[in-house]
Amino acid sequence: MLSRTADHLFWMARYTERAENTARMLDVNYQTSLLPQSSEATEQGWRGLLSISELTHDYHRLHDSLNPHDVMEFMVCDESNPSSIHSCLRAARENARAVRGTLTTEVWETANTTWLEFKRLIANGSFRRDPADFFEWVKFRSHLSRGVTLGTMLQDESFHFLRIGTFLERADNTARLLDVKFHGAQSEFFGVREQREPVEVDFYYWSAILRSVSGFEVYRKVYRNVIRPEKVAELLILRPDMPRSLAACMDEVVGNLKMVANEQSGETLRRAGRLRADLSFGRIDEILATGLHAFLTQFLDRVGDLGIGISRDFLVPV
Template sequence: MLSRTADHLFWMARYTERAENTARMLDANYQMSLLPQSEEYAALGWRAMLSISELAGIYCAAHPTLASLEVIEFMTSDRDNLSSIINCLRAARENARAVRGSITTELWETLNTTWLDAQRMLADGVLARDPCEFLEWVKFRSHLSRGVQLGTMVKDEAFYFMRLGTFLERADNTARILDVKFEMIEQHGGGNAQPLAQSLDYYHWAALLRSVSGFEVYRKVYRDVITPERIADLLILFADWPRSLAASLEEVRQILARVRNVRSAQAEAMAIKLHEHVCASRIGDILRGGLHGWLTNFLARVNELASCVSGDLLVPLAPEPDAAPASMHQA
């Protein structure tokens, strides 16, 4: 397969997954902001989300206040925010259009309809009326596109490059969603998550689990009260759940073995090493050493892996001054 074609397929899937995960992060924060809490703590949640998404500077340059609806609009419909949901859906559609002959008609129509309907919904004022309606719709359309992909595509190189983009993006975003919550706790609790966690309302943690479709999974696996340690364990180490870091990296490792070329040995080695690092970790050791630091290191390594994949298998990412990391933009 031509590297340019593979590149479009990879980013088509990655932007679709990014739109979904941005919707998940926003939904979790919005649901938490509706619960009884101080204004300071509510603002901390939005600030942490923007910081971990590496968008705090862009947001603050255009918005003097940190209001929930302003953050939601910035992250969903702002055309100047390259990682906003509407820009991700547009980019996914444009990448699909560029390789129209490599995907099925059903998949193209799903992505194209998603882009058209998203513009209509935003123009109709869905964010002012009910932000959760739009965020749930974005998640549903992402599920739909993956289902159409699985149900209509031949499992050839095109299929696997799409899957590669999906799971690299998922690993990055699952780590960010988890980091948003725990960074709030560490900032508010002086770096020790447990004392503050004990005083937080049950519904805060339930909202976090629901944001990653993990509430029922948590109940099935742990059959006990919700604790931050077990939430971290589920999102990081539980390999049988498809949104965990361990599961995402296992998929990346297997896919790279299928699409390897003469230059991709380094990317494969990096994926194997990172997967082994995650699987060898223990949640108690991670928390004692500081979850935020562990996740920051993980995100740096995932971004490095993504850049290596681009250099070895796709169209290399061109560095740009004052640009966000490779995980945030397509070159």
């Protein structure tokens, strides 16, 4: 396969997944902002969202103050923001158009229709009238894209590069979400009582985070207990049967990398395998003892390094 074709497929999948994850993060912030809380706690949540995407500087270059309306506009509609849903869906569609002959008709039409319908929803004000419904639409279109890919595409190299892009992006976003939200939970508002019994708002905070990764029902099924932060971390980091966990993502990345391996990809595959092994044999108590922030920061660095390695070995050099 030509490296340029692989590059378009890889980034088409990454941008589609990034749009979904941006919608998920906006949705959880929007939902938690409706809880009774101080203005400082609300602002911290929106500041954290910008921090997840490393867009704080870009936002403040355009806006003097931090408020939910401006943040959502910036993360959804702003064409100058490369991580906005607008930019991601447009980039996904353009990458799909560049390799239209490699994709099935259904995959191309899904990407194209998503972009056209997105522009219509923004133009008619649907996003501003009901943000939660709009975010659900973005997630649904991403689900549809993956389903059509699985259901119609030949599982050749094209398919594997799409999968690598999807799960590398998902791993990155899950780690960022965990890092920022666990840091936010250390504030006084999201603390616990002296008896270490969760305050009522803790339940809504952690359940909102779980819902943002479609993990609320999964958590209830796996743990059958009250929502505890350490169990949330375990579910989203180490459980290979949780679709959006770091472990599950790395399983997919390694499996698909093996299917497209070439003479120069040995080191990238080794690093991916080592990262997967660390997750497969890790324990949440050890991770928490050494520091969750340090663990997630290192994970993000290693995922970024994998992305560079994949670009070097398979894609158009950056």
